[in-house]
Amino acid sequence: MTTILQDSKILVIGAGLIGTSIALGLKTHGVAVFLDDHDLDALETACTKSGAEKLIGNMKVDLVIVATPPSAVASVIRQVAKSYPDAVITDVASVKGSIFADLADEPVDVLRRIVGGHPMAGREVSGSAGAKANLFVDRPWVVIRNSVTDESAFELVNELALTLGAMPIQRSSDEHDKAVALISHTPQVVASVLASQLIGAPDSHVEMAGQGIRDTIRIAASDSRLWSEILASNSVEVVTRVNAVADALHDIAQALSLGETDKVASILAQGNLGQRRLPGKHGVGTQADATVLVRLADKPGELARLFAVAAKAEVNLEDVRIDHSLGRMTGLVELTVTKASATALESALQAEGFSVIA
Amino acid sequence: MTTILQDSKILVIGAGLIGTSIALGLKTHGVAVFLDDHDLDALETACTKSGAEKLIGNMKVDLVIVATPPSAVASVIRQVAKSYPDAVITDVASVKGSIFADLADEPVDVLRRIVGGHPMAGREVSGSAGAKANLFVDRPWVVIRNSVTDESAFELVNELALTLGAMPIQRSSDEHDKAVALISHTPQVVASVLASQLIGAPDSHVEMAGQGIRDTIRIAASDSRLWSEILASNSVEVVTRVNAVADALHDIAQALSLGETDKVASILAQGNLGQRRLPGKHGVGTQADATVLVRLADKPGELARLFAVAAKAEVNLEDVRIDHSLGRMTGLVELTVTKASATALESALQAEGFSVIA
Numbered sequence: 001m002t003t004i005l006q007d008s009k010i011l012v013i014g015a016g017l018i019g020t021s022i023a024l025g026l027k028t029h030g031v032a033v034f035l036d037d038h039d040l041d042a043l044e045t046a047c048t049k050s051g052a053e054k055l056i057g058n059m060k061v062d063l064v065i066v067a068t069p070p071s072a073v074a075s076v077i078r079q080v081a082k083s084y085p086d087a088v089i090t091d092v093a094s095v096k097g098s099i100f101a102d103l104a105d106e107p108v109d110v111l112r113r114i115v116g117g118h119p120m121a122g123r124e125v126s127g128s129a130g131a132k133a134n135l136f137v138d139r140p141w142v143v144i145r146n147s148v149t150d151e152s153a154f155e156l157v158n159e160l161a162l163t164l165g166a167m168p169i170q171r172s173s174d175e176h177d178k179a180v181a182l183i184s185h186t187p188q189v190v191a192s193v194l195a196s197q198l199i200g201a202p203d204s205h206v207e208m209a210g211q212g213i214r215d216t217i218r219i220a221a222s223d224s225r226l227w228s229e230i231l232a233s234n235s236v237e238v239v240t241r242v243n244a245v246a247d248a249l250h251d252i253a254q255a256l257s258l259g260e261t262d263k264v265a266s267i268l269a270q271g272n273l274g275q276r277r278l279p280g281k282h283g284v285g286t287q288a289d290a291t292v293l294v295r296l297a298d299k300p301g302e303l304a305r306l307f308a309v310a311a312k313a314e315v316n317l318e319d320v321r322i323d324h325s326l327g328r329m330t331g332l333v334e335l336t337v338t339k340a341s342a343t344a345l346e347s348a349l350q351a352e353g354f355s356v357i358a
Numbered sequence: 359m360t361t362i363l364q365d366s367k368i369l370v371i372g373a374g375l376i377g378t379s380i381a382l383g384l385k386t387h388g389v390a391v392f393l394d395d396h397d398l399d400a401l402e403t404a405c406t407k408s409g410a411e412k413l414i415g416n417m418k419v420d421l422v423i424v425a426t427p428p429s430a431v432a433s434v435i436r437q438v439a440k441s442y443p444d445a446v447i448t449d450v451a452s453v454k455g456s457i458f459a460d461l462a463d464e465p466v467d468v469l470r471r472i473v474g475g476h477p478m479a480g481r482e483v484s485g486s487a488g489a490k491a492n493l494f495v496d497r498p499w500v501v502i503r504n505s506v507t508d509e510s511a512f513e514l515v516n517e518l519a520l521t522l523g524a525m526p527i528q529r530s531s532d533e534h535d536k537a538v539a540l541i542s543h544t545p546q547v548v549a550s551v552l553a554s555q556l557i558g559a560p561d562s563h564v565e566m567a568g569q570g571i572r573d574t575i576r577i578a579a580s581d582s583r584l585w586s587e588i589l590a591s592n593s594v595e596v597v598t599r600v601n602a603v604a605d606a607l608h609d610i611a612q613a614l615s616l617g618e619t620d621k622v623a624s625i626l627a628q629g630n631l632g633q634r635r636l637p638g639k640h641g642v643g644t645q646a647d648a649t650v651l652v653r654l655a656d657k658p659g660e661l662a663r664l665f666a667v668a669a670k671a672e673v674n675l676e677d678v679r680i681d682h683s684l685g686r687m688t689g690l691v692e693l694t695v696t697k698a699s700a701t702a703l704e705s706a707l708q709a710e711g712f713s714v715i716a
Contacts, residue, residue, distance in 0.1 A: 028716045120568055134651045134715045138690055140566055165715065171562065179563035187552060187571040192629025193606045194548050197540060197599065199632045204529065205537035206635050208498055210478055213545040213636070215573040220633040224626035228619050235614045241555065242611040248551045249604035256593045256600070261586050268582035271550025274557045275578040277564050278571070293492045303675045307665025317661045320678055332496055357492045357523065358386045 005031060005159045008062035011055060011084075013076060015039070015046030018092050018119065019067030020131035023050035025164040028133045034061065046128035058083070063156060065117075066091040070229045074102035081110040088153040090117040090160070094180060095233040096144050096173040108148055115157040116144030116173060118180070119166055126223045137165035144173050181237035188219055188227055189242050195220035289318055290342035292335045293357040294349060306333060306354060313348035315341045332357075363389060363517045366420035369413060369442075371434060373397070373404030376450050376477065377425030378489035381408035383522040386491045392419065404486035416441070421514060423475075424449040428587045432460035439468040446511040448475040448518070452538060453591040454502050454531040466506055473515040474502030474531060476538075477524055484581045495523035502531050539595035546577055546585055547600050553578035647676055648700035650693045651715040652707060664691060664712065671706035673699045690715075 010026060012019045015037035026033045027050055036055040037043040047054050064080045066073050070093040077099075080089050093099060096116045103114065121139040141161035145154055161168035171179065195217040198206060231238050248267070255263040296302040303322075310317055319336035337345055346356045368384060370377045373395035384391045385408055394413040395401040405412050422438045424431050428451040435457075438447050451457060454474045461472065479497040499519035503512055519526035529537065553575040556564060589596050606625070613621040654660040661680075668675055677694035695703055704714045 120566065132649070132651075137651065137653075137715050139568065142566070169566070171566075175562060179559075179566045182555060182559055182563055183567040183571050186555070187574045188626075189607065189610055190548060190552050191574050192626045193603055193610060194545060195630075195632035196606065196625065196628035197544070197603065197632060198635045199628060201537075201540055201635070204533060205540055207637060208478065208500070208527070208529075208537045209541040209636050210497065212577045213541050215576050216545045216549050217629070217633050217636075218573050219570045220629035222626075222630075224623050224630055227626050228623035231614055231622055232617065232619045235617070239611045239615045242607050242614070245551055245555065246604040246607035246611065248554065249547065249600050249607070252547055252551060253597045253600040253604065256589055257597045259590065259593070261590050264589055265582050265586035267554065268546075268550045268580075268585050270554035270557060271575070271578035272553075272580075272582055274553035274555060275575050277556045277559070278567050278575075279565060291490070293495065295495075301674050303678070304665070304669045304673065307662070307675075308669035311662045311666035311669070315662065316659050317665075320661070320680060322678060357495050 004156060005063075005163055008032070008156075009060065010034070011036060011061040011064045011087075012052065012067055013037070013064065013080070014067035014069075015042045015128050016067060016069075017122070017126050017128065017130050018135075019065070020046040020050050020128035021121075021133065021135040022065060022067065022092070022119075022164065023052040024131050025133040025136065027051045029163050031163070034059070042128065046131070049128050049131055060084075061087050063087060063160070064089045065160070066093075069226060070095060070099075070233050074099045077103060077114065078106065081106065081113070086113075088113050088115065088150075088156050090115045090157045092117055092119055093233070094118055094184070094230045095177055097177045098233045100146055100173050103146075111146055111148045112150045113153055114146060115149055115153050116142075116146070116176075117157055117161070118142040118144070118176065119161070119164075120184075121166070122222075126226065134165060136161070139166050141166035141168050142171050142176050143168050144171060144176055146173070177234050177237055181234055181241050185231055185234055185238045186241040186245065188222060189231065189238065190245060191217045191220040192222075192224075192227075289336050290339045292337060292342055292345050292349070294333045294335065295355040295357055296331060296333060297355075303333070305352070306349070309348050309352045309354070310335065310345060313344055315345040315348070362514060363421075363521055366390070366514075367418065368392070368421045368423065369394060369419040369445075370410070370423045370425055371395070371438070372425035372427075373400045373486050374425060374427075375480070375484050375486065375488050376493075377423070378404040378408050378486035379479075379491065379493040380423055380425065380450070380477075380522065381410040382489050383491040383494065385409045387521050389521070392417070400486065404489070407486050407489055418442075419445050421445060421518070422447045423518070424451075427584060428453060428457075428591050432457045435461060435472065436464065439464065439471070444471075446471050446473065446508075446514050448473045448515045450475055450477055451591070452476055452542070452588045453535055455535045456591045458504055458531050461504075469504055469506045470508045471511055472504060473507055473511050474500075474504070474534075475515055475519070476500040476502070476534065477519070477522075478542075479524070480580075484584065492523060494519070497524050499524035499526050500529050500534050501526050502529060502534055504531070535592050536595055539592055539599050543589055543592055543596045544599040544603065546580060547589065547596065548603060549575045549578040550580075550582075550585075647694050648697045650695060650700055650703050650707070652691045652693065653713045653715055654689060654691060655713075661691070663710070664707070667706050667710045667712065668693065668703060671702055673703040673706070 009032045011034045013036045023033045033052040034055040035052045073091045073093045119141045158168040321334040367390045369392045370381045371394045381391045391410040392413040393410045431449045431451045477499045516526040679692040
């Protein structure tokens with residue numbers, strides 16, 4: 001499928017979640033990958049996990065992917081540029097402007113080989129243990145030129161993203177940093193600060209939590225050390241946005257204490273508009289859909305048996321949601337089907353002993 | 359199963375999402391239900407949807423459920439107390455203190471029949487069209503006494519919650535209002551304010567949005583008029599909490615602009631702790647689990663076919679996630695299985711022509 005990358009030797013520096021996932025993904029596609037990390041234990045684990053080889057000595061490589069914590073990226077790129085004078089160099093850091101600024105005094109010869117990269121994928125786990133070859137599938141991978149980046153280097157990094165199943169999108173460094181401040185960094189800060197409000201609350205309050213707050217603070221589980229670095233390297237944009245959110249919160253609090261219900265409603269209505277700007281599925285399905293709610297018995301195999309019954313009844317499932325809010329794997333399953341087939345599905349499930357909740 | 363409620367006549371006032379869902383749920387359990395609403399069109403629609411009868415004239419009822427917008431609840435309860443001098447009266451409003459305060463001058467005779475209620479269920483849709491008989495299944499339904507509430511009235515409302523599949527939990531009015539300010543009202547305000555930041559952003563920024571912000575602002579889609587009323591009726595608690603979040607956001611913004619990375623990390627770490635207080639499932643499954651990622655072809659029946667193959671292969675699915683972030687019903691499906699059965703599942707799926715993404 002790919003050609004240039006297939007014949008390349010690739011070095012990944014940094015044996016964390018992203019670096020190991022890249023190595024694993026590339027190995028899966030038959031690309032020659034080497035891994036390096038100053039933490040030799042982490043390196044060993046990541047090599048075992050990914051099947052990549054440990055970097056030994058001074059071999060020639062065509063592409064170096066710097067997947068270290070963001071604060072180390074610029075200095076690692078400087079070293080790499082010297083050690084591998086012909087290699088294209090990219091990184092995976094969530095922020096670009098500060099790295100580009102840091103490298104601005106590098107000779108043009110080096111800058112031509114540098115391509116910024118940001119695969120927008122992650123999990124609320126860190127380290128190579130959570131690595132997955134398919135971590136990047138269908139995710140945006142932002143690819144960023146500096147003012148002198150070679151076209152061939154730029155193409156190679158786009159090909160890297162495509163090989164791993166991601167969608168390469170091209171942005172300027174400034175555009176990228178502004179966008180992630182808005183759609184990633186500020187939500188992280190807001191979710192973390194909101195979640196921290198739960199620390200001192202009595203159990204009897206926290207027990208009442210439902211899916212709303214659960215979704216709102218899900219990303220507050222992210223790695224706090226890594227995120228403090230990410231935020232620090234995009235601080236100008238993030239500070240502006242976070243202060244804007246804080247000011248808007250003070251405004252709505254004031255409107256509430258003054259009893260200005262119309263003003264409160266108008267702020268909430270703006271939230272409606274903002275939420276609708278997100279790409280993708282909205283709302284709860286169309287009017288042509290119906291949902292069937294089933295309670296699974298707490299024993300193995302029930303989920304598979306449920307789907308087998310649906311398949312046998314020749315009912316086309318539009319969607320499946322499993323309710324995890326009660327902390328068990330099994331529990332409530334909501335199946336979305338066409339209105340026309342809901343009754344048939346319910347009958348089929350009941351005939352097989354499932355507890356359909358009308 | 360239930361006894362007192364089965365023999366009761368119940369009147370639901372308010373033909374919106376919650377009122378119609380209650381009527382529908384009670385009808386499903388064979389309870390005699392009547393509906394009333396000052397909006398006659400809405401009433402007609404809700405009666406058709408729920409199978410409940412329209413209230414006609416002055417019949418005797420045993421339980422009145424006031425499911426009007428929160429700002430009308432206290433005055434409707436006053437009227438109901440006169441029209442139905444023997445009925446138990448409950449409501450479904452998200453806030454209790456202001457309603458109890460409003461009713462404090464009612465005679466003891468009336469107060470004894472009043473039980474506060476708050477079914478903690480909802481959807482990001484309003485109106486009877488979205489009503490579901492099973493809306494309350496497994497959800498908390500807070501049941502609240504005043505100082506003179508009759509034990510029999512209190513029991514009847516607990517039975518109402520149980521009949522509809524909810525988990526009745528008992529709280530004081532003050533405890534309830536403090537808890538919902540924390541776990542429901544403040545998250546709503548924060549999500550709405552964060553979402554409103556997207557309004558003026560360029561498409562090229564919003565296009566980069568992933569699952570993180572999507573979850574964080576999901577509830578920003580809620581009904582802004584209803585929520586402005588809810589917030590107004592719990593304003594003291596909400597104002598305190600929202601201001602605390604705003605102050606904490608200003609603090610982290612200041613720490614960021616001063617380059618105090620340790621302080622930023624410590625605020626984010628507090629978010630980790632707070633997030634972990636939520637009941638339920640955490641993280642991304644155990645080390646004993648593996649995930650299999652499958653891309654479905656965009657044609658009907660693929661999801662059912664997928665589950666049929668898993669069932670035939672006798673693989674026990676631990677969990678299923680369908681990725682909606684790209685705005686299509688079909689797309690990527692992530693199946694969680696035990697590590698031991700992952701390979702068998704992959705082979706079975708591939709043999710049936712599924713695209714397993716390694």
